[in-house]
Amino acid sequence: MALHGICGIFVVLSVGLISFTPSCDGGNILVFPVDGSHWINMKILLEELHAKGHNLTVIRASNSWYIAKKSPLYTSITIKMDLGFEEFFDVFLNDTMRAQIERASALTFFKLTKDFLSMISTAHSVWCDTLMEILDDEKMIKSLLDSKYDLVLTDPAVAPGAVLAKYLKLPMVLNVRWITSGEGHFALAPSPLSYIPVPGSGLTDKMNFIQRVKNILFYSIIVFQQKFLVGPGYDAICEKYIEGGCDVFSILQEADIWLFRSDFVFEFPRPTMPNVVYIGGFQCKPAQPLPADLEDFVQSAGEHGVIVMTLGTLVNALPKDVADGIASVFAKMPQKVIWRHKGERPSTLGNNTLLVDWMPQKDLLGHPQTKVFVAHGGTNGVQEAIYHGVPVLGIPLFFDQYDNLLRLQERGAGKIIELGDVNRHSFEQGINEVLHQDSYRQNMQRLSRLHRDQPMAPMDQAIFWVEYVMRHKGAPHLRTEAYKMPWYSYYCLDVLLLLLTVATVLLFSTVAIFRFLCCRSRRKTKTKQH
Amino acid sequence: MALHGICGIFVVLSVGLISFTPSCDGGNILVFPVDGSHWINMKILLEELHAKGHNLTVIRASNSWYIAKKSPLYTSITIKMDLGFEEFFDVFLNDTMRAQIERASALTFFKLTKDFLSMISTAHSVWCDTLMEILDDEKMIKSLLDSKYDLVLTDPAVAPGAVLAKYLKLPMVLNVRWITSGEGHFALAPSPLSYIPVPGSGLTDKMNFIQRVKNILFYSIIVFQQKFLVGPGYDAICEKYIEGGCDVFSILQEADIWLFRSDFVFEFPRPTMPNVVYIGGFQCKPAQPLPADLEDFVQSAGEHGVIVMTLGTLVNALPKDVADGIASVFAKMPQKVIWRHKGERPSTLGNNTLLVDWMPQKDLLGHPQTKVFVAHGGTNGVQEAIYHGVPVLGIPLFFDQYDNLLRLQERGAGKIIELGDVNRHSFEQGINEVLHQDSYRQNMQRLSRLHRDQPMAPMDQAIFWVEYVMRHKGAPHLRTEAYKMPWYSYYCLDVLLLLLTVATVLLFSTVAIFRFLCCRSRRKTKTKQH
Known part of the structure; x- marks a missing residue:
């Protein structure tokens, strides 16, 4: 067993309003990015949006790895937050590498997975605290509301951006490789586990019986992660701050457009949804001359x-x-x-x-x-x-x-x-x-x-759909609201129960009538014999 | 109950090679259209393909309603076939209209539905006979093979075009509003009946319990239609003529690209697949001055x-x-x-x-x-x-x-x-x-x-994807092969069974061990008492 691909994105954010300079030419976009390699991707998109004349405001951490406070691309809102486990993360990476080289036992990998999940859990709870501080900061919220953003652009590997968009009642575009707990499609589109490999399982879209068992077990880890490690913290915040209450999973499912950083040249074919746009390779450009x-x-x-x-x-x-x-x-x-x-x-x-x-x-x-x-x-x-x-x-x-x-x-x-x-x-x-x-x-x-060979270059698609959401103030016609149904209705289990009940009643009635008629005729025969 | 929307397309085709003049400039496309209003749509696409320099060969009926034998757009293969129920169809239409106006009983609508399904069944069996005559016509098949088509473009409301494409081992693009039995998405993408209304049900994507029951009952009509009325005839042909055998449903599922004549401005949002292209309104153009x-x-x-x-x-x-x-x-x-x-x-x-x-x-x-x-x-x-x-x-x-x-x-x-x-x-x-x-x-x-407001006009998309299939000789990377799995594997019922068995065995073992230990301790106690 190897520790492939369990989604993990490590970001440093921080809370406390330090600088904030909104501006309003063109579209007005609030960006809640994820740091690290995720930011590199987001920045490429921001460069293009900036070139198109949109105003960008980026929420960043005071001790961010990559996200500069001052940039010609955007104005920034700097917040204070310290995940406080950078050292632990380095140790984890080294341990994982050593475990692979030494072909460690399944138990070691199980322990590493446990460590990883616990790290994820800690990280999300820090993000939740950060989010609460933002939501409690009346001055910041007023400033965000006054800025009249057209939309929130966020990376859903962490959820504060999404919850903030919901709180501010703004349309939302996701720039996504992973969501808070795994692969976004699993939250969005029907995903038969028989041919859709769960990330981290090391499986393809062609699985034998044993591989399908493995896939389902890996899926259960993701569900566990969402239900017990990631969800509860955010859900409590949603319940407290969002009118009518809700949960973080629904907030993600409510996003107007998902800009997925993959495509079906790279990814195995699978069901998708009308509001998913595949921008895999959007960062690629023809090569420039070398030094x-x-x-x-x-x-x-x-x-x-x-x-x-x-x-x-x-x-x-x-x-x-x-x-x-x-x-x-x-x-x-x-x-x-x-x-x-x-x-x-x-x-x-x-x-x-x-x-x-x-x-x-x-x-x-x-x-x-x-x-x-x-x-x-x-x-x-x-x-x-x-x-x-x-x-x-x-x-x-x-x-x-x-x-x-x-x-x-x-x-x-x-x-x-x-x-x-x-x-x-x-x-x-x-x-x-x-x-x-x-x-x-x-x-x-x-x-x-x-x-x-695509109808439109991935980057142009990304820009088109961000601007589309601005032009039409959202894109609700492209997303189902099926996620609002109770699970037993979604799967029509209630209807199935009804149909089974009807079938059973019919069967028993028939049998009962048959027996009644049988008995009567037997009784008659007996009476005649007497 | 009204007879809304049960898919029905009425076409006149005919068998027997009458004329055939293949040519080879640009791409070389074999078109198997459906007559009537479906042809009007197909022709608009053909006009554009012709303008792009592609050679088109259209298979048409000698007594076609709309498809001309001679056209500057295409060369034609004329075949003889007579559905022989035009009159019956007219009677059916009049009866349906009268039943609606007179608010006839459910029984009348049930009878009309029965008539309709029987008409569908007859029509498909005539098409099957036609298809067999084509496949048995060695001269025609040789001519079709020699023409080295790049792809087959067909309307899957009837299946001969699709089966012919499979037989000729050619890539296939579908220009589709309906398939042989209902809505194509149901054959292609996971389609939860809890929020995806079955055509003809008169339902929307927001259904209450009773409506979901109705939706499932309507779905069962479609399944019945495919399994018993439409499928068997084609399947027998597939079994006889296609190497390795197959069924007509799989042939449709194997299509490279589905050009759907709808979109999500018109249609309710629902799961889709990577090889579906929505070209709804592709026929629309700015208005020309009136006479x-x-x-x-x-x-x-x-x-x-x-x-x-x-x-x-x-x-x-x-x-x-x-x-x-x-x-x-x-x-x-x-x-x-x-x-x-x-x-x-x-x-x-x-x-x-x-x-x-x-x-x-x-x-x-x-x-x-x-x-x-x-x-x-x-x-x-x-x-x-x-x-x-x-x-x-x-x-x-x-x-x-x-x-x-x-x-x-x-x-x-x-x-x-x-x-x-x-x-x-x-x-x-x-x-x-x-x-x-x-x-x-x-x-x-x-x-x-x-x-x-689309990244690319629907007609341009249609042309792009037809040419894409020609450029790459198909688009298998955009379609799943999940349809090849047995249904119990697709739904992971076998895995579920295993997990349930394991859980049951574990439970029973635990209980058995517990009872054994209990009994032993009781027996010991008894022995001590003795």
Whole structure:
């Protein structure tokens, strides 16, 4: 059992009005983002909205990782909040990595899952406190109301933005990869567990019996997470602050438009809803020229081309022995390698390998010399690889990374080596397979063609639908209100009960009448015999 | 009970190769249309495909109602087939109308439903015979194979086109309002009957308990229709001619793209699938100038404006007393009226009312003088009314017309008077309400704004996705293969059974162990006492 993809987004927010400067040219959008890699995506969307002349106000934390207080893009409302478990989070990441490398027991993974869920729970309760402080801050609320926003744009990985939108009675657009407890579709569209794999399960859309059992068990974790860890805190706030009361799940279900950061080139096909817009790869753009020295290095690879490797921002480096193994494989290859690596320099590093602290990943992936992308499987990297048609050798580390890579592997456009299996031999075999087996490149380029062949570019769609919600003050005609029904009515169990009762009564009546007639005729026969 | 909207499309096809001239510039598309109003829609799409440079081959009947043998748009394959129940169909329509006017008993409507289903059944069996003759015609099949079509474009109201596509192993695009047995979404996407009204039920997406019972009963009619009336004939053919066997329902579920002639401005929101494209109103265009005499008539109405009335092509005229009543109401009004009416001239006709055999309906609806559209509720008319923002007074006659009008009424953009309720008083009240109550116009114009506010015009979307399927030789990544699962696996009933068994075994084991321990301790106590 591995700890793939249980949704986890780690944000630092904070409460207490520090600065606030609303402005009103064009549309007027209140943005409640999530920090970290989620913010990177949100910011790309904000840049485009800003370019279209909309005014943006971003709620940010005073000690935010990425969200600047001053920006030409937006005015900011800075709030104070400290999740206070950054250190614990780092420990968790290291423990998870070590557990995978050491092929730890199921018990260890169970403990890690427990730790993770407890971390999630703590995080959401801090967010709930923050939200309450916002809602209790009359000055801030008055200021938000006076600003007459056209809509709230928020990332539902955490719910304060959604609850705030409901409180302010504003239309809401979600920029979403995950919701508070898992995958948004499960809250939104009918999701038969027979062919829709639950994130974190490491399953595809084709499951055998045992896999379906596993899928349902994983689903029960998500339900548990929502019902007992995430829901109650928010629900109490909804009950207290929202007129008529409600629950946080309904608030999400009420969103006008869901801008999903995925699409069906990447994701397995599944039921969806009319108010879902797929903007997967909306951040992708044609490659820009590389800096001169990097271009020289890339060109020096000649016909062999270049391998690009990164394992994302959560982890600076792999354990030394793993990194040494990978470096020694690279050293033997005729390709040039560009490796984002911040840890100790591997002792086995070859002359063909360039270690970098940072690299222009998109431009490298879009470079015709790039042959393979060795990656951890973060959503952005996978989307960029699809956009540029570069096959992937994936080493998933945490969360949704295994699931992301699995989607490439299923289409023959990538290969996964689990962290516990990475060694000189497996890595050499894997990299050579993806490099030299033509099908990987062909399949990835097919995905790339499909991804680029859309009626409208994903970013243009995102902008269109945000502006649509502003133009029409919401989009209620695109969402069902079925979520308001009691569950037994939604599933028509009450009707089923009625029909069963009618059938039973009919059956028993028939039997009773039959017996009555039988008995009477027997009695008559007896009477006659007497 | 009224006979609303049970899908029925009446087509005349015929078998026997008469002419066949394939050509190969641009894309090469084999079209298997449905005759009647369905062909009108298909032809509009074909005009656009032709304009884009694609070669079209249309399979048509020798005695087709509307599909010309020679056309600059397409080459044709003419086949011979005679449904042989045109007369019966006319009788059925008249009986249905009379039953509504006379407010006949439920028994009469039940009999009409039975007649209708039997007619459907006969029609499909004729189509099945036709299909078999096509599949047995080696020369025709060879010719179809040699033509190397890129895809089959068909209307799945009848299934021969779909089965032929499967037989020829070609990608398939459906241009769909109805499938062989009802509404396509029910075959395609999860469709909770708690909020998705079955066509013909006259229900909306908000149902109380009794309405949900009704909805499920109506759904059972559709299932009955597919399982016993429509399915078996096609399934036998599939079994005989398709390698590996299959059934017609799966063939439809396998379609690459569904171009649905509806959208969520018209339809209630509901789950959908990634390979569904909504092209509702794709036939709508800005109004063209009216012929001079009609323009003069329209302008002569002055500030009062014009009322446009038509009851479609299936019925030439309403019964005389009903028509007289309507004419007398019109005669009293300050508006001018343009009425498509082919029967006897009503005796009460006023000077303000112009009877016409035919009218440029789209251009009239798009004329700023038009205030109300009195219509039967055919899909095309309703879509055009939405496009031009003209509120509707609806008098539904057959099939899906009540359901179509209900969607306008639910949004406050139209009002229904059922045929049995039409009299001078109700019609006068109805027409005045829609004319003078501002909300009707406002709501319809809101629908119009929403309909026109799409990322891409519906016709452009249709063309895009047809060409997409040609470019990529299908679109399998957009459709689930869940339909291939056995029903008990799809609904995870097998998993449920396992989990229940495990739970039961655990429970019984616990109880057994507990009893064993209990007994032992009691026995020990007894032994001690002895």
